[in-house]
Amino acid sequence: MLGLLIIYFLGKRFYTLAEEHDKSAWGFAILGVGIYYAASIVAGIIIVILYELYGTGSIDDVNDRVLSLISMPFGILAWWLAYLYTKKRFEAKPKTVTDSNLLDDSFID
Numbered sequence: 001m002l003g004l005l006i007i008y009f010l011g012k013r014f015y016t017l018a019e020e021h022d023k024s025a026w027g028f029a030i031l032g033v034g035i036y037y038a039a040s041i042v043a044g045i046i047i048v049i050l051y052e053l054y055g056t057g058s059i060d061d062v063n064d065r066v067l068s069l070i071s072m073p074f075g076i077l078a079w080w081l082a083y084l085y086t087k088k089r090f091e092a093k094p095k096t097v098t099d100s101n102l103l104d105d106s107f108i109d
Contacts, residue, residue, distance in 0.1 A: 006072075010036050010079055017083070021090040028086070032079060039078030044071040 014032030018025040044067055048059050 006036065007033050010076075013083060014086070017087055017090065023090070032083065035082045036075040036079040038075075040068070040071045040075030043074030044068070047071060 011029035011033045015025045015029040018028035047067065047070060051059050051062065
């Protein structure tokens with residue numbers, strides 16, 4: 001149930017951001033959820049490796065839910081950084097080209 005809530009709320013933030021800036025809303029919603037899950041998986045792998053190297057027991061003794069709860073903040077952090085970056089890119093002013101740069105005066109009769 002928690003996973004469904006995460007998918008909804010993380011995807012909705014990217015969806016509304018993309019709608020406000022006339023971009024592909026569903027594409028960015030899927031991107032947001034994908035970033036969360038990819039970062040959680042990478043964090044989980046790193047945690048498992050560190051636990052095997054420096055832990056006192058085996059990773060087989062750790063509950064899967066505990067591992068997913070430990071990796072969840074890393075996924076949310078990566079999602080939040082991607083959201084801020086995307087928002088900054090959408091709100092950046094587009095570069096405007098002046099008319100004098102478009103045509104060189106030497107070609108005009």
